[in-house]
Amino acid sequence: MTAQTPQIQLRTSPHMKRGVTVERIMLNVVLALLPIVLFSIWQYGLSALALIVTVTATCVVTERLFNRASRSASTLSDWSAVITGLLLALTLPPAFPLWMGVVAGVAAIGLGKVLFGGIGFNVFNPALVGRAFVQAAFPVAITTWVPAFSPTRFSEFVPTTFTVPLMMPPDISEWARQALDGFTGATPLARWKFENELTPVQDFLTGAVTASAGETSAILILLGGFYLAARKFLDWRIPVAVLGSAAVLAWAFHLHDPGHFPEPAFVLLSGGLMLGAVFMATDMATSPVTPLGVWLYGILIGVVTVSIRYFGGLTEGIMYAILFANALVPLIDQYTQPKVFGQRRSS
């Protein structure tokens, strides 16, 4: 043996890998979310920008602090904390007080993700855990809406944005009426539910509606979904199942009583259904792995969402529908195991 003896690597097969990594999937989800984020900022101005930056930064910092506390290597490079932050911010009202946004971010990462063991181990979608936490903690602030496209949105913040921590935000109904004529402060879903007043479909498409920061751009959400599905970073079955089952159920109700129940298009475009179906129900860690299970899970979310909207106390149901379905994922997986090649059913 000479000094030139080559070092030979020993590994077991396969010796080839598909180049798709966790980092690449997550980074692409961030890219798909960016147009929605930009549209939201254009719609709601400085307050939305401040909220998105604050919540995302909170999520990232929280994850890093938990890494430190558990003396483990940084897990920020997988981009999943950024996704949680962006999604959480997009589900909040644009003028949500920043300190409450910080609470939401800490709850999302701390309670929703790190407590379970970090990426891959969480049972519930972390962004929705954060949102559910602040919905329970700050019921008024999370239903305080501001008008889209107010003329002063790039010159001033909404007064509630800089609420002093631990203090209640000021009442902004007067400010909102001045900012935009005829602003009522209710979302299309609330107006339908409590005033039986339907928002026209074209308003949803142009974003001229009152909603959470990222809920008004159905077209951009769908584009992001198509991009991710085309690159196979997202299971197209989930949004199809969620939106499909919601549409079918809404259509059935509409046929039954057209005067009371709206058309399917209104159900699909209003509220957070679109954002939830494309970006949150599809969270890999909290959705089933089996092809059949994925359909069941999606249909469950669609049906529960519409049921809550029509018969529940809340105006919007997508958040609890997804969290509820998340909880059932282990059960769904258990009962939808794939059929083994050549296996007979009787055995």
Added chain:
Amino acid sequence: MNLFSLTRRKTFARGVHPASHKSTAGTPIRRMPFAPRILLPLAQHIGKPAVPIVSVGQEVVRGQPIARADGFLSVPLHAPVDGVVEAIELRPSARGPWTETIVIRTFEASTQEVRWSEPRDMDALSAREILQAIQDTGMVGLGGAAFPSHAKLSVPEDKPIHTLVVNGCECEPYLTCDHRLMLERSADLMRGIGYAMRAVGARQAVIGIEDNKPDAIASLAAMVPEGGQIRVVAVKTKYPQGAEKMLVKAALGLKVPAGGLPADVGAVVNNVGTLAMLGSLLPQGQGMTERVVTVTGPGIKRPGDYWVPLGTPMRTVLDWAGAESVSEREIILGGPMMGQAVASLDVPVTKGVSGILVFDQRKIQEEEARKRYPCIKCGECVKACPMGLNPSMLGMLAGAREYDLMGTDYHLGDCFECGCCTYVCPSNIPLVQQFRVAKAILRERAQAIHEALAAEQAAAQAELAQVMEHLPIDDESHLTGQRFDFGHAEGEGRKLGGSRHKINPHPTDKP
């Protein structure tokens, strides 16, 4: 046959699409010269090692039998060169442990001529005689499994075979040796198919070729004899199309039952390379002395398919093909998906080596830079597994060392280790590697339980005999349904995990 089969490409469900890298497909097969030393391990096949019939110092000629088969599941060895037996000793093998090897020093004047043959009239042979002739050639499955060909073609009589499926898929990336053989030895292949059909009593043969080899499909389709007994079927290019069960499904539409063999649905699968070589060896009465090996990969300067004499050391092959002298490299025998990395350049090319791949430093560094994440439950592995398993769940169970559960509830035994799950995993989890370990552990446990049970059964029987001695001859207890309680046996049974029914010494006397 339904309507869909006319329009849909023939294939199986799931699977993966790795980049093919088959750059050597267009170059004819070249010959590799004889190495100065030839190393022939006695165990190159699945089954019992061959038994040497030459002694140290004896001169041999190319084609001369130098080791005989030891029983049915074994094949003989033939000298690949003219030379002299230098030693019969332990040498490193590709699998790691040193194995008994015949070392031949090649005479410098050794020629390509095979000087040991007994031409025979194949038409006169019966099925049984063909099988014997196949065993005498020393032929094994050249696709990589190295299972003795005559054993594979010997099917139980209660399982009639209607179709011989000829595997020309070559679904592993990089490999092109079967592709070249189909183009260059198509007449031999047709002859070989005919012999194999007679050996198993098949009415028809179907040659399954992936549709990324249109030239092979066209040239074989032009060669098939009149009468329609042999058909060429283009199957979809997808890994692992060349796995037996997948190919039988794609080519014939038949599903081999879980835990079964293709013979259960009336088919036998053979590799094109195996049959092409049989087609030329059998009529000439020669033994297997060489095979085609694809030598390729980023670390090889002159990639190509080569006729390599069996026993040629890896070092000689790599020198000839121009392996780059980088300080780090990875050498793989077989294809990149299921092939095996070798630790030493002193191991020889054996009958089962279909390819030699050399990866360079860059690829190794890329591999090492990848981080490992926990399972994010993306479900890609479930969508890839050709056997319909749930590798995600199996991987988590392996992490928790729940090996028994993997075997009983998640069908680990159906995994044939194709590696699709590891290939697609974005979290870089070594799934199939974990499954190999789990299968080995389960095999060990099954063996231990089997032995314990056998010992227990013997003890219980002895005890039963002892008790019977003390019983009155016309014992009424059998008629009244009263049972003896062998508390001892029951307790032992519980310890072995509820296998009591198997060791119950008198299971029939229930009312």
